[in-house]
Structure formats: C-alpha cells, structure tokens
Amino acid sequence: MKDIEFKILENREIARDVFRMVLDGDTSEITAPGQFVNISLPGRYLRRPISICDWSKNKLTLIYKVVGHGTEDMSYMETGEYLRALMPLGNGYDIAAAPENPVVAGGGVGVPPLYALTRKLVEAGKHPYVALGFNSKEDVFYEDEFRALGVPVNVATVDGSYGKKGFVTDLIGDHSYAFSCGPLPMLKAVYSRVQDGQFSFEARMGCGFGACMGCSTRTKDGYKRICKDGPVLSWKEIVW
Amino acid sequence: MVDISTELSGIHLDNPVIPASGTFGYGREYWDLYDLDILGSISIKGTTVEERYGNELPRIAECPDGLINSVGLQNPGMDAVIHEEIPELAKHFHKPLIANVSGFSIPEYVRLAEAMDAVKEVGILEVNVSCPNVHGGGMAFGTSCQNVAEVTREVKKVTSKPVYIKLSPNVTDIASIAKAAEDAGADGLSLINTLLGMRIDIRRRQPVIANKMGGFSGPAIFPVAVRMVYQVAKAVKIPLIGMGGVSSAEDVIEMMMAGASAVQVGAANLVNPFACQQIIEDLPELCRELKIEKLSDVIGVIV
Incomplete structure (x- = not known):
C-alpha cells in the first residue's frame, strides 16, 4: 500500500451521474481486479473508496457515481489537476479459482470492477458471460467496452427502457459460478441463483x-x- | 542536536508520539509501511477479557474535520492478544508497549490487569474507563469519581506496572475525576477519549450509525482536548498522555505545552497511515524553529 499522487487525464460523465476518471500515476502495485483505491479530497476528512475499473502501466481508470458530497467534489475535478490515493486496497477477485464459463453479474455502479475482471478472465483463457443490470436506459454504461473484450454481453433494465426488462438475475440462466458486484439486494439475488462464486461488497x-x-x-x-x-x-x- | 525524548513514570520514550488505541490495531496494518521502532510507544487496540465482535454496521460517520466511530471494542480477547498479537508485534516493535484494557466490571478490570502484568512487553497499563460505545461498561465507570477511584485501587493492587487511567471527556468536571484517580493511586492519566456524538441522515430520517451514537474524534475535537489536558494538568501532579485530534508536530507541542508528557495520535492514522512517521520527522525541525532544545522542557509551560 502506498499513498500515490495521480494526475487527472480525463473526468467526464458517461451515464446519468456516473463519471469516468482516467489517472496518470504508479499502478505497479495492483495485484488483482476488484481492488480499490481510497481517495483524499480537500476539505473532506475521510478518504473515498472507489473500485478500480481498469489499469495499465501508469494509467488507472475509475468509474464512480455521484452519491454524496465527496463524489460530487470529484465530479468537478478537471483534467490536469492532481489527487492522492492510498492503493491498492483489498483482496480483489481470484481469477485462478474461476471455472471455464463463469457468469460476470454486475449492477449499476457495481459494474466497473467487473471490467478489468472480465479482461483478466479472457486473458487467462476463460470464457465469461457478462450480465449487466441498470435502472434505466440513461444509467447504462460500458456495454460496448465489455463487448470489445470479445465476450457475450446482455443488459437488463428495471424499467425495460433498454435491453431486457427485469433484473440481472433474469440474465444468468443456468450458470452455476458467478463473479458479482452491485447493490446488496442484487448480490443476494445472484447468490441464491448460483452454487459458487465471488462477491464484492x-x-x-x-x-x-x-x-x-x-x-x-x-x-x-x-x-x-x-x-x-x-x-x-x-x-x-x-x-x- | 534537539532532544525530543520524554518520560512516562520512569519509562524513557525516544519521542512523545504514540499511536492511540483503536487506530493502530496490534500493529499488523502498519509494520510493512514504516519501521515501528521510530515510535515513542504504541497503545494497542482496546482489549477485553472475552473476544468481542462489536457493534452492527455502519460503524463510521464522517464529520467536518473528524469522524464518529462506534466499533464497540471489537478485539480477539485477552488470551489471543497476549499469546498471539503481542508476540507478533514484539517482532516489529522493540520498546515497552501500552496495553489498553477495558472491562465490564471491577473483577474484569482486575483479571485484565493481572494478565497484562505478566507480559514483559507491556510497559504501561492504560485502563479505559471511558469507551462511549459499549453499554454497561466503559464510560459507565469513567463518569463517576467513586467508580474511577475504585477501579484504580483494585487494578493497582494486582500490578506493579504503571497504571494510567484513560478519562472520558463526557463529564461535567474532568479535573475532579482526574483527582479521584490520582488519589486512588493512578500513576498517570490518558485523555481524552472520544466525545459522544451523533449524525442523522436527513434523507432517510435515520441515524448514520447503527448504534445511533458514537465517539467523535479528529482535528475538530483538538481544542477541547487541549483545554481538558490543561485543566487536568493544573489539578494533578501525575504525568499525562494527551490526545484528541492530534495531527501534526505543531499539535504535539501544543498538547505538551498544555501539560502532556507524551501524546497519542488517533484518527490521523486512519486518513494518513504515515501520520506518526511524518510527525516524528517534523518534530526536530519544528523544535529548532521554536528554539526548543529539550522538548520535555515545554511540558506544562502554560500557567
């Protein structure tokens, strides 16, 4: 764990209240998808934990939703500004424990860490199937990015304004092993549909x-x- | 060469900086970050006789310049702490520790003191009579002169190690409680524990913390802590460990001028795990700037 300074390369809204922030800085200590960073913000006492969406050498991508004062502050930050983050934090997903055909099930702002996870699963020669759930059409993000990894992707919205009407669980089919991240009720529903897996809280x-x-x-x-x-x-x- | 060493009840400290109980665990999360031997001492996570899970989540609420916590003394219990945690910590920290203990009855405080008395790594026993987050214990003892005196007397009977009573700020007159502890034989005092606080989520119309109330700490409480250390320093002759929002070398010196012989750093570790290291690095330069040759000379200089 290090307290690392990052330079903001990009920070823009990609769906309703959802922002993608791309940062330039040392990512060498990240060991697994599903880890997170804890961001220090001026005037806020506690840091803000944000999951890692993806990383490469000296490039870190975060996707966050504005849900309170801290994430609102983040949404106003501009390209060229700096921020500090303690990282990497947490255990992350264990790719090696995955079967051949796991389902990757994400809901809303729980979707971002599943992107690097899916990339890593593909790189490890596995064949994940991606199921994403959102509330409505304007909340949907990263569908194309997941597809570009060469994996099957299905999307559901609660109000039916995009993709299948319903929940992530309606897309899981008979998959028995899930990688999941999302709101608690969703995690619970996915948990009860499968026999094994890894869930991010x-x-x-x-x-x-x-x-x-x-x-x-x-x-x-x-x-x-x-x-x-x-x-x-x-x-x-x-x-x- | 600036001398930043200090002393607590005959125990030499290389510097006055001590991570506060509950913000440093048993050292595990920090020993890979920096050399723990740079610290003056370490006050270990509050230890109880039995293992405790603690309170329901959420346990944390952010505040301007601070946070409220209601962890509820989660710890693996005295046997695991003595046989597993302290021996591991001793591989990374080679100076006398401060054992912070918390009971729910006088006999429990006595058992904890007896057990810690036998641990060679423990230099000082810090008796927590002020945890705001557990019912039927902790603060219930710390808010009455009579109870504080009784705990102190009984603990003193079973240990030869210096006994420091950790005082609650949630009282009408902290000086009288401090005096009661001193008269009952306390070797020193630690103050202040957290201030009882509360936050409400106005959108959900619910307290932010599951336990409704919790202990408020961080820079926001620093002025209250300085005031209480000052008041207690004027009321007793025994040494004080000052704490409450200390976040910088400046804060350490301010706390010592108020009357503290050593200083604990709490919440600051949680937002910057390198906080104690930074403070210790900054102290000599700040002393030079303030023309302090021997840091312990400033203890209680404010009349």
Whole structure:
C-alpha cells in the first residue's frame, strides 16, 4: 500500500451521474481486479473508496457515481489537476479459482470492477458471460467496452427502457459460478441463483486498510474486514 | 542536536508520539509501511477479557474535520492478544508497549490487569474507563469519581506496572475525576477519549450509525482536548498522555505545552497511515524553529 499522487487525464460523465476518471500515476502495485483505491479530497476528512475499473502501466481508470458530497467534489475535478490515493486496497477477485464459463453479474455502479475482471478472465483463457443490470436506459454504461473484450454481453433494465426488462438475475440462466458486484439486494439475488462464486461488497469505511474495524462483518470463516479481507468474499463464506 | 525524548513514570520514550488505541490495531496494518521502532510507544487496540465482535454496521460517520466511530471494542480477547498479537508485534516493535484494557466490571478490570502484568512487553497499563460505545461498561465507570477511584485501587493492587487511567471527556468536571484517580493511586492519566456524538441522515430520517451514537474524534475535537489536558494538568501532579485530534508536530507541542508528557495520535492514522512517521520527522525541525532544545522542557509551560 502506498499513498500515490495521480494526475487527472480525463473526468467526464458517461451515464446519468456516473463519471469516468482516467489517472496518470504508479499502478505497479495492483495485484488483482476488484481492488480499490481510497481517495483524499480537500476539505473532506475521510478518504473515498472507489473500485478500480481498469489499469495499465501508469494509467488507472475509475468509474464512480455521484452519491454524496465527496463524489460530487470529484465530479468537478478537471483534467490536469492532481489527487492522492492510498492503493491498492483489498483482496480483489481470484481469477485462478474461476471455472471455464463463469457468469460476470454486475449492477449499476457495481459494474466497473467487473471490467478489468472480465479482461483478466479472457486473458487467462476463460470464457465469461457478462450480465449487466441498470435502472434505466440513461444509467447504462460500458456495454460496448465489455463487448470489445470479445465476450457475450446482455443488459437488463428495471424499467425495460433498454435491453431486457427485469433484473440481472433474469440474465444468468443456468450458470452455476458467478463473479458479482452491485447493490446488496442484487448480490443476494445472484447468490441464491448460483452454487459458487465471488462477491464484492460495499461498506462505509473508516480507514480502508484494516486498522479501524469500521467495516468488520460476520462470515462463516469468522469476522472479516470488508476493506482488508474483502471486498471480495467467496460464496461459501457469506452470511446474509 | 534537539532532544525530543520524554518520560512516562520512569519509562524513557525516544519521542512523545504514540499511536492511540483503536487506530493502530496490534500493529499488523502498519509494520510493512514504516519501521515501528521510530515510535515513542504504541497503545494497542482496546482489549477485553472475552473476544468481542462489536457493534452492527455502519460503524463510521464522517464529520467536518473528524469522524464518529462506534466499533464497540471489537478485539480477539485477552488470551489471543497476549499469546498471539503481542508476540507478533514484539517482532516489529522493540520498546515497552501500552496495553489498553477495558472491562465490564471491577473483577474484569482486575483479571485484565493481572494478565497484562505478566507480559514483559507491556510497559504501561492504560485502563479505559471511558469507551462511549459499549453499554454497561466503559464510560459507565469513567463518569463517576467513586467508580474511577475504585477501579484504580483494585487494578493497582494486582500490578506493579504503571497504571494510567484513560478519562472520558463526557463529564461535567474532568479535573475532579482526574483527582479521584490520582488519589486512588493512578500513576498517570490518558485523555481524552472520544466525545459522544451523533449524525442523522436527513434523507432517510435515520441515524448514520447503527448504534445511533458514537465517539467523535479528529482535528475538530483538538481544542477541547487541549483545554481538558490543561485543566487536568493544573489539578494533578501525575504525568499525562494527551490526545484528541492530534495531527501534526505543531499539535504535539501544543498538547505538551498544555501539560502532556507524551501524546497519542488517533484518527490521523486512519486518513494518513504515515501520520506518526511524518510527525516524528517534523518534530526536530519544528523544535529548532521554536528554539526548543529539550522538548520535555515545554511540558506544562502554560500557567
């Protein structure tokens, strides 16, 4: 974990209240998709944990939704400005544990970390199928980017304004192993449809690196900190 | 050469900077970040007799210049701390530790003190009578002179290590509680614990924290902490460890001028895990600028 300074290369709205921020800085310590960064913002005491959407050498892509004061501040930041982030944080997804044909199931602002995950799965020779859920047409993002990875992609919207009307779970079919990230009700629904998988959880965090016990949660394997031992928990250990 | 060392009850500290209990765990999250031996000491995560999961989530609420936490003393219990956590920490930190302990009854405080008395790595026992996040313990003891005196007396009977009572700021007159602890035999005092606080999510019409209230810490409480350290320093003769929002070398010196012999850094570690390292690096230069040759000379200089 390092406190790294990044230069903003791009920060623009790609769907309703959803922004993509591309940053220039040291990404060499990232070990797995599903890890996150904790961003320091002027005038805000706590950092903001944001999942890593994708990375390459010295380039980091984040996608975040404006949900409060901190993410609103971020949305006003401009190209050329700098920000600091503690990173990489969390365990991330375990690619090696994936079967040949997993489903990658994401909902809303839970979709971003699944992009690098899917890329890594493809690079590892696996054949993931991507199921994405959003509330409405104006909330949809990254469908084309996922397709460009050469994987089948299906989209559902709750109001039926784009893709299939319904939920991510309506797109899963008979897949038995899921990689998932999204709002809690969605994770729970995906969990009950499959027999195994890896699920990424959100939590209100204090430090983001395991020191404060602010996001400690019960699992079948004992107490785990979402920030440090997670955010990805395995299907087998989750307690709802 | 500036001398930034200090002393607590005969224990020499290379510098006054100590990570505060509950913000540094048992060191695991920090020992890969920097050499822990640069620290004056470490106050370990509050330890109870039995393992505790703590409170429901959410446990954290952000505030202007601070945060509210309601962790509820999550810890693996005294046996695991003594046999697993402290031995691991001792591989990375080779100076006397401060063992922060919390009980739910006098006999529990006594058991904790007896157990920690036998741990060679422990230099000071910090008795938490002020946790705002657990019911039926913690703060219930810290808000009455009589209870504080009784805990102090009973703990002193079973340990030869210096006993520091960690005081709650959530009282009408902290000086009288401090005096009660001193009269009962306390070797020193740690102050302040967090201020009881609350935030409400006005859109959901619900408290932000599951436990409704929690402990408010961070730079926002620093002026309150300085004031209380100053008041207590005027009321007692025993050494004080000052804390509450300390985030910089300037804050450390301000706290010492108010009367603290050493200083704990809490919330700052959570937003900048390198905070203590930075403060220790900054102290000598700041002392030179302030024409302080020996940092301990400024303890309690404010009359």
